[in-house]
Every structure is written in structure tokens, then in C-alpha cells.
Amino acid sequence: MQLFHDKLVKEGELRGVIGPRDTTILWERHILNSAGVVPFVTEALQHQQVTTGVADLGSGGGFPGIVIASCLRDVPVTLIEPMERRIQWLSEVVDLLELDNVSLLRARAEELVPASIAHPGTPTEQQAVRFGNAEHEHRGASQPPAGYSQRFNVVTCRAVAPMRKLAPLALPLLVPGGQLVALKGRSAPQELAKALPMIKKAKGFRSRVLEAPVGEGLESTHVVIVEKR
Numbered sequence: 001m002q003l004f005h006d007k008l009v010k011e012g013e014l015r016g017v018i019g020p021r022d023t024t025i026l027w028e029r030h031i032l033n034s035a036g037v038v039p040f041v042t043e044a045l046q047h048q049q050v051t052t053g054v055a056d057l058g059s060g061g062g063f064p065g066i067v068i069a070s071c072l073r074d075v076p077v078t079l080i081e082p083m084e085r086r087i088q089w090l091s092e093v094v095d096l097l098e099l100d101n102v103s104l105l106r107a108r109a110e111e112l113v114p115a116s117i118a119h120p121g122t123p124t125e126q127q128a129v130r131f132g133n134a135e136h137e138h139r140g141a142s143q144p145p146a147g148y149s150q151r152f153n154v155v156t157c158r159a160v161a162p163m164r165k166l167a168p169l170a171l172p173l174l175v176p177g178g179q180l181v182a183l184k185g186r187s188a189p190q191e192l193a194k195a196l197p198m199i200k201k202a203k204g205f206r207s208r209v210l211e212a213p214v215g216e217g218l219e220s221t222h223v224v225i226v227e228k229r
Helices: 002-012 023-035 038-046 065-071 084-097 109-118 163-173 188-201
Strands: 054-057 077-080 102-105 152-158 174-184 204-212 221-228
Touching (some): 002 023, 002 065, 002 084, 023 065, 038 152, 038 174, 038 221, 054 065, 065 077, 065 084, 065 102, 109 163, 163 174, 163 188, 163 221, 188 204, 188 221
Parallel strands (some): 054 152, 152 174
Antiparallel strands (some): 204 221
């Protein structure tokens, strides 16, 4: 994580993946905050019979996806990001940290949801997202193939969208019994309450807000967890 931190300090603001005031608070605001989700991801994976991996929606500068992949190197992690410049950044970070468990997918969540609903099940050999730097196109990302149908044990996200908009995008990407694990702020309970009709429509249940400690002396963050029927 120190290598990731140093690259963020050196290039992050210039390349538009962090704000101008973030360089001095990277550990507590971004890295440790993202690490707070790891125990919940680990627990969710323990309840799955078959590992299809973790998808991080809207990975941006790598939060929380890069942090999750660094902490859970035996778990396949797919970073989904629509912007080419951020995909390039993520690819460089993956190489720097030697994250062989990471794949990159340049796509908007909206592009993946219809296919995942129309073609349920685990990915075929042709549809599976491959892992490792050798599969990165120009150190970038693969495009979603026609009929993309990969579904994941866990979908994570941070600062992507309100829960009422996030649920219809994220829940269809989960296997039955999978979990959406979303990092949220203090208003998480109110946000979840407004989203309950959309969650139910997207086959979500057992929605709850949990506190996620991020480090001694630091304010805890909040995690919204929704399970998929």
C-alpha cells in the first residue's frame, strides 16, 4: 500500500484520480477507509460454495478495488471503470503492485446489467475475464463481450451513486446469495430506507447498515450490505 500511496501523492492529482486536498490525508480518507470493507468482503465470500470473485463498480482511482485486491490476493477482483484515463491509471497500479488477481473491464454498469439478466449463470470460457497483466490490452482493459454474463460473489463500490440508483445496477451482477457491499457515509440509514423499493425489485433482501472501523483514532465508516435472492 505504500507504493500505491506514493504513486497517488506523485501523480494522483495531476491525473485526476484524487482532489487537490487529498494528498495529505490519503491514508485515512481513502486507503484505510477502503480497507474497512475488507472484513465484510471476506465474510461474504465464506458463504459462497463457488468463488466467482469480486467486482468493484466505478473503481476510479482504485478505491476500494485496489485495496481489496491487495489485501485478498487469492481472490479474483474485477475493476469496472468506464473512463479510459482511469483504466490506464488502474492498469499502471496493478502492474506496480503486481496484482495478478486483478482484471480490468472498461464499461459502464448500465452496459452489463441487461446482459447479466438475460443470460444468467456463470461466465463461459469465452466470456470470462482473464487475469494478469498479459491480458491487458495496451496495459488497459478488455471490453465487455457481447452477451457478457459474468456474475460475482460480491459487488463493491464507493461514492458511485445513491442506493436507489445503485441497487438496480449492482444486484443483477451478483450470483444468488451474493452480496452488495457499498461504502457509504453517515446518511447511509436514510439512503437505504429510500432505496428499499428498488432493492426489492432487483431481488435484494436482508439490507442493513453496519459500522466499519478503519483504524485507531479514526472515525468509522459505514457499509451498506444487501443480499441477492
